Amino acid sequence: MGKSLIELREVSVYLPGKEEAVLHQISGVIREGEWLTVAGRNGSGKSVLGRLLAGLDGRYSGEIGRSAQGASVRLVMQNPEAQLIGETVGEDLRFGMECAGLPPEEMELRQQEALAATGLTGWEACPAGSLSGGQKQLLALAGALAVRPSVLIADEATSMLDPEARHRLLSVLQSLQKRGMTVIHITQLLEEAAYAGRIWALDEGKLVFDGTPEDFFYSRMAIATGECESPCRAAGLLPPLTVAITEQLKLRGLLTDRFPLTPVALERAVLA
Numbered sequence: 412m413g414k415s416l417i418e419l420r421e422v423s424v425y426l427p428g429k430e431e432a433v434l435h436q437i438s439g440v441i442r443e444g445e446w447l448t449v450a451g452r453n454g455s456g457k458s459v460l461g462r463l464l465a466g467l468d469g470r471y472s473g474e475i476g477r478s479a480q481g482a483s484v485r486l487v488m489q490n491p492e493a494q495l496i497g498e499t500v501g502e503d504l505r506f507g508m509e510c511a512g513l514p515p516e517e518m519e520l521r522q523q524e525a526l527a528a529t530g531l532t533g534w535e536a537c538p539a540g541s542l543s544g545g546q547k548q549l550l551a552l553a554g555a556l557a558v559r560p561s562v563l564i565a566d567e568a569t570s571m572l573d574p575e576a577r578h579r580l581l582s583v584l585q586s587l588q589k590r591g592m593t594v595i596h597i598t599q600l601l602e603e604a605a606y607a608g609r610i611w612a613l614d615e616g617k618l619v620f621d622g623t624p625e626d627f628f629y630s631r632m633a634i635a636t637g638e639c640e641s642p643c644r645a646a647g648l649l650p651p652l653t654v655a656i657t658e659q660l661k662l663r664g665l666l667t668d669r670f671p672l673t674p675v676a677l678e679r680a681v682l683a
């Protein structure tokens with residue numbers, strides 16, 4: 412298990428115009444090199460948590476411990492408009508790298524890498540304002556990848572991408588995570604939880620689950636009574652289709668020792 416990178420101890424967050432805390436007494440550890448997926452209904456506090464972890468939300472009680480080396484954290488939000496600065500794709504990428512103080516030859520190399528990772532190779536001269544919503548999200552992600560942060564927080568940062576682009580991007584993040592980058596992935600798309608090592612689920616500002624995707628989707632199944640109150644369902648979320656089909660098979664006494672998270676894993680489990 413990786414070293415502790417960010418540790419929250421009973422952290423509550425207060426925001427202007429809200430008498431009550433929007434995050435309540437959150438305790439948990441984020442470890443170096445892990446992929447943590449944060450799930451929860453609308454308004455459950457995912458974005459507030461993302462900003463808190465990125466060091467952007469000021470008013471909180473409790474304690475936040477961050478590892479001594481001062482890991483570089485990059486937050487990519489859902490709305491790309493709010494994050495693009497340069498006139499063109501290339502300028503936008505260079506801006507972030509200049510702020511990070513990189514030498515020109517290193518910037519050129521990283522720009523090409525980030526464009527290739529996001530499928531934007533050849534778009535350097537294109538005006539950033541003329542990109543589609545999904546392409547702007549790709550550019551915002553490219554900007555984050557170009558500075559090679561040690562922690563990437565993606566807050567629904569792939570929500571406008573078509574399925575192919577989204578999975579390509581998530582695969583790129585997965586290979587960067589395997590090389591040491593920590594990924595905090597905030598998403599409404601629970602089929603993407605298959606990429607996670609761990610899941611945090613929020614409900615009304617409380618951390619109601621911290622554990623593996625398998626436990627999130629498959630624990631608390633009472634087969635004898637035909638009930639299925641997984642932590643996922645208890646948090647008010649519908650599981651992905653793969654899990655919903657497997658739940659039904661489990662309730663019929665099948666696949667009792669299998670916990671597939673993807674259609675391919677379900678197919679293998681059925682064939683086995």
Ligand SMILES: Nc1ncnc2c1ncn2[C@@H]1O[C@H](COP(=O)(O)OP(=O)(O)OP(=O)(O)O)[C@@H](O)[C@H]1O
Nearest residue numbers: 426427428433451452453454455456457458459460
């Ligand atoms: N800047 C802010 N000022 C005041 N209240 C805020 C602010 N940002 C968020 N909130 C409140 O905090 C709560 C949690 O919001 P948050 O954006 O974190 O939810 P979320 O889980 O990301 O939702 P969604 O899935 O809809 O994006 C909501 O009640 C919201 O109204």
